[in-house]
Amino acid sequence: MVGFSGTRKWVYPMSVTGRFQRLRRWTFLALYIVLFVPPWITIGGHPLLQLDLESRELFAFGAIFTASDTILLLLMLLFLAFALFFFTSLFGRLWCGYACPQTVFLDAWIHPIEQWIEGDWVRRRRRDEGPWTLDRAWRKAAKWGLFAVVSVVAAMAFMSFFAGARELWTGRAGPVEYSLVAIFAALWFLDFAWFREQFCSFLCPYARFQSALTDDQTLNIMYNIERGEPRGGVSARTEGRCIACNKCVNVCPAGIDIRNGFQLECIACARCVDACEDVMGRLGHETLVSYSTVATTQGRPPHRLRPRTVAYASLLTGIAAVFVGMVMTRTPFEATVSRAPGSLFIVDPDGFVRNTYILRITNNDPASAPLPFHVSVEGLKGATITAQDIRLGSTESAALPLVIRLPVTAGMPRTLPLQVRVASPSYRVRLDATFKSGGALAAADPD
Ligand code: SF4
Ligand code: SF4
Numbered sequence: 001m002v003g004f005s006g007t008r009k010w011v012y013p014m015s016v017t018g019r020f021q022r023l024r025r026w027t028f029l030a031l032y033i034v035l036f037v038p039p040w041i042t043i044g045g046h047p048l049l050q051l052d053l054e055s056r057e058l059f060a061f062g063a064i065f066t067a068s069d070t071i072l073l074l075l076m077l078l079f080l081a082f083a084l085f086f087f088t089s090l091f092g093r094l095w096c097g098y099a100c101p102q103t104v105f106l107d108a109w110i111h112p113i114e115q116w117i118e119g120d121w122v123r124r125r126r127r128d129e130g131p132w133t134l135d136r137a138w139r140k141a142a143k144w145g146l147f148a149v150v151s152v153v154a155a156m157a158f159m160s161f162f163a164g165a166r167e168l169w170t171g172r173a174g175p176v177e178y179s180l181v182a183i184f185a186a187l188w189f190l191d192f193a194w195f196r197e198q199f200c201s202f203l204c205p206y207a208r209f210q211s212a213l214t215d216d217q218t219l220n221i222m223y224n225i226e227r228g229e230p231r232g233g234v235s236a237r238t239e240g241r242c243i244a245c246n247k248c249v250n251v252c253p254a255g256i257d258i259r260n261g262f263q264l265e266c267i268a269c270a271r272c273v274d275a276c277e278d279v280m281g282r283l284g285h286e287t288l289v290s291y292s293t294v295a296t297t298q299g300r301p302p303h304r305l306r307p308r309t310v311a312y313a314s315l316l317t318g319i320a321a322v323f324v325g326m327v328m329t330r331t332p333f334e335a336t337v338s339r340a341p342g343s344l345f346i347v348d349p350d351g352f353v354r355n356t357y358i359l360r361i362t363n364n365d366p367a368s369a370p371l372p373f374h375v376s377v378e379g380l381k382g383a384t385i386t387a388q389d390i391r392l393g394s395t396e397s398a399a400l401p402l403v404i405r406l407p408v409t410a411g412m413p414r415t416l417p418l419q420v421r422v423a424s425p426s427y428r429v430r431l432d433a434t435f436k437s438g439g440a441l442a443a444a445d446p447d
Contacts, residue, residue, distance in 0.1 A: 010128065011197055011255035012121040013111065014247070018274025027098040028108050035101065035157050039165035044366045046394070051162055057395055063327070064366050064395055068334055075323045079316065084206070086312035088213040090304065092220045096207070097269035101154070102191070102199055106253065107269070109150050110192045117143045121250065147192045148185070155184035197254045201265045211264065216294035217303050221268050223248075223259045224297070228288040231259070240285035247279050248272035248289050258289055332365040333373070333392075335422040337402070337431045345436040352384070352405040353412075353437045359400045361422060363392040370396075371424050377404060379418040380435060408440035 041048040043062040050059045058065040058073065065072055087095065096103060118124045118139050127136050160168050163177040191199055200207050214220075231242035242259065249257045251272060254265040258272050276289040296302060340356040348354050361373055375387040386403040402420065406412075416435040421428060 013253040014121045014250040016251040020270035039160035093268040096267040151185040151188035222292040247275040251275045334362045357402040362397040
């Protein structure tokens with residue numbers, strides 16, 4: 001934390017064990033799986049989850065989304081945002097304490113490394129308050145060296161979702177990708193070595209707006225003020241009041257005292273709950289710090305169904321329905337036809353009117369084998385068609401010329417409708433277009 005003087009106030013969290021910390025180890029494991037595994041798994045030759053910024057394609061669970069699927073991506077982002085709102089309104093900041101990469105890396109890697117090299121929280125604080133010595137210097141250097149390794153691993157894992165795990169981890173990615181890894185690793189290192197809990201307090205947008213998402217029925221870490229106060233004194237141990245041991249404060253990675261009430265800095269990590277469960281459990285009392293709601297502490301019944309949770313749930317259902325509907329009706333390829341730039345029609349010397357078009361085909365099918373596409377034109381009798389069939393691999397695009405010629409005839413209409421038909425083995429589309437002739441300039445002789 002930064003103190004009023006503007007200097008860094010270091011937090012030295014004491015280590016703690018307990019049932020919530022054991023539960024958190026499992027959720028940490030789930031995050032490692034989500035972070036490290038998907039870029040290595042392929043479906044049909046494509047990554048399970050990867051956003052290729054260069055080709056502007058998102059590979060997700062066997063599907064490929066291109067720039068033309070922007071609406072689907074927006075729906076996905078909206079769904080995730082409202083899922084977070086819904087979850088927060090019910091369970092508060094469980095995400096922060098149990099699954100956020102910031103918390104997970106700090107709690108599972110950085111704090112244990114620090115404890116291993118520099119000793120427990122009391123020794124660390126004493127050494128930092130003392131003068132620089134050789135002992136302090138080598139420990140800091142060793143600790144920062146390991147932090148750097150963790151930072152690079154975290155940055156590589158993150159970038160694998162954009163550059164491909166195999167390319168990145170085997171040195172086959174480009175200089176841009178490795179430059180980004182270096183930048184992210186430097187930021188992670190700064191965070192691990194110095195910024196830490198300040199990220200949650202000052203930078204994280206979720207921490208800023210979460211107070212607008214919660215109410216008195218939201219689950220939070222709370223201190224039982226009714227039973228706990230007044231704290232200390234000879235009879236506190238027998239009466240189950242707070243014995244002022246300060247363990248809940250000493251274990252807090254945010255450097256706050258939960259007994260002062262709900263604070264924005266609290267990341268709901270439940271370390272204070274485990275600490276107090278241990279202390280009060282030894283005295284034969286229930287913990288004074290627990291998961292609870294303001295309503296419960298005021299003796300009111302819990303309500304999961306509230307206007308805000310119902311609104312979020314309805315929006316989530318609506319977004320999911322639209323998303324599924326759009327995915328189900330999504331075509332395996334896209335085709336568009338447009339007139340070639342600068343050419344409305346040309347009257348050829350051999351007595352034909354010529355229209356030239358550009359046909360664009362994009363293969364969205366995630367199957368790895370190239371697909372054949374057959375192009376034909378319908379609706380123009382006597383037309384001479386010059387079209388090109390093509391094979392396109394997954395996610396490939398092509399722009400093909402399409403030339404249609406019609407013999408000039410007397411009374412030839414100025415505009416004729418036609419359909420361009422593009423067919424793959426499993427799907428076909430018909431594109432409306434028009435053939436322009438200008439009446440072949442009134443059949444080549446206006447008089
Ligand atoms: S751990 Fe429990 S008993 Fe100890 S100071 Fe905190 S609330 Fe009081
Ligand atoms: S007050 Fe408790 S739950 Fe909140 S950050 Fe501190 S230890 Fe974690």
